[in-house]
Amino acid sequence: MKRILMIGTGGTIASALTADGLEPQMASSDILHYIPNISKFCEVSTLEVCNIDSTNMSPDIWTLLTETIRDNYDQYDGFVVTHGTDTMAYTASALSYMIQNSPKPIVITGSQKPINMEISDSKTNLYDSFLYASSDKASGVQIVFNGKVILGTRARKTHSKSFKAFSSINYPYIAIIQDNHLIQYIQQPAAAQPEFYPTINPKVGLFKLTPGAEAEILDFMLSKKDAIIIESYGVGGIPSFPEYGFYDVIKKWTKRGKIIVMTTQVPNEGSDMEIYKVGNKLKNKVSVLEAYDMTTESVVCKLMWALGRESDPDKVKTLFYQTIANDILF
């Protein structure tokens, strides 16, 4: 019998309807009562690190989650974290960098409808998550949702209401679960022991380009943060007319040691800045990094992890381009 630790954080799966809308209220032990059949294959202990709508998720809670899993690691065979869907992809990315090469599965799940509603995806998602966390083939960090197992570094919320809330970006599903049967397509590489990195640097920001966007705003953001991700268009570039001022702002702050990563707002296939002149100059004359096939969620969390370990831009660059949990393969 597998021993699984269920860690509650809140979200719709733990929510009840109040006069002001849905609010997380249920403890993990209450949620567990809805899926008695899992006792056939696992024994579950429960705890909560918080009980929040995941809109309130923070890097401090990621540290707490990492420490909780680290402190309980030896006592359990796997972990199920219940979480709101809104920032679940960020937490899946964060845990992929903060807990690396885990031989034991760390599964994150949640739902689009509360567990006590007549029509809800909660019970299936939870049951599937415990099934996956109890599998000998599972390892590392992943989201289990709507019958799909998505690598933590590749998940993105792509539907705000329907049960198929998550997609796997630029990477296949690693497994599917159909009628309680697990079909494992890809096994994650794991080490004998995981590495835990509970300390991260949260001073990472995101600047989304829109026609008319002002370099002044980017300048302000770079004055406040240690790293900025620019979510650009297409395969990547920056408005290049000198009067726009973007090139000068980027040059000024990279010279001062700030990290700038270019990524794309296009959901699939990633960046390739060298294709167009608007990106090429930036890539080759200024030391701007590039996200390639990584998700924006992973870029945010990878920078927090890398900046938590190093401050020298060359060392951050080396960590950034290192493939971790299959996050960058381009």
Ligand SMILES: NC(=O)C[C@H](N)C(=O)O
């Ligand atoms: N489906 C959900 O869980 C959404 C909720 N607002 C949350 O992220 O906590």
